[in-house]
């Protein structure tokens with residue numbers, strides 16, 4: 001176990017070199033999730049980064065957040081949309097910068113990881129609505145950041161793939177198996193370790209660590225079940241780009257092929273409505289950031 005922890009630490013060590021302003025994005029993420037968050041300080045911090053501020057304002061003015069009149073400042077968002085919405089906007093906007101770059105080792109073009117992550121977060125929040133989960137903020141964030149480990153493992157995996165000769169007959173049944181074979185860990189575990197390092201709560205880090213562990217599904221918390229389910233569905237649809245109108249999804253086919261799904265209240269019976277609501281919300285938000 002100790003050995004395993006050291007491996008994840010090795011990969012998260014260089015995170016500060018990966019994104020332009022990691023200090024600010026990370027601070028915003030951890031401040032927004034602190035129970036004693038001072039919103040004036042949060043607003044001041046956000047406004048120090050013009051890109052983050054611009055993303056937040058675009059999102060705040062979108063139909064997705066139900067806004068009718070022009071919002072022109074971060075403080076405006078707090079006053080008009082409420083503190084909970086500010087948290088979600090801050091987290092979403094901070095994540096865009098972290099995930100828009102290409103992740104070559106995973107065959108992810110520029111923007112692909114962001115669209116996949118954003119789709120997973122939107123779907124997780126719709127599943128939460130139907131499951132009547134009161135505080136869905138942590139689940140939304142976990143869904144948004146579930147593949148953040150790919151940002152950290154992209155370079156090491158590229159190097160490992162080019163250096164180590166994999167026997168042609170060696171086939172990996174999953175991406176996680178490939179990661180384990182070459183790096184002795186996977187992007188779910190590295191993502192979990194990173195979120196712990198940032199000081200985010202277990203409600204957020206745990207679902208990230210569990211999102212490729214179907215064998216744990218019976219015993220994990222509802223947050224892990226919902227993030228697993230949302231990621232699994234988004235992967236099944238194959239969302240990787242900004243043209244969601246091109247995606248189709250056959251619910252019956254999906255149910256026929258996937259007998260083992262986590263037990264989430266009101267999911268199976270409402271699947272058609274959930275997917276319809278998801279596509280509407282995803283279409284509305286996907287080109288904003």
Ligand SMILES: [Fe+2]
Pocket residue numbers: 146147187188211212
């Ligand atoms: Fe993943």
Ligand SMILES: [Fe+2]
Pocket residue numbers: 116146147231
């Ligand atoms: Fe994913």
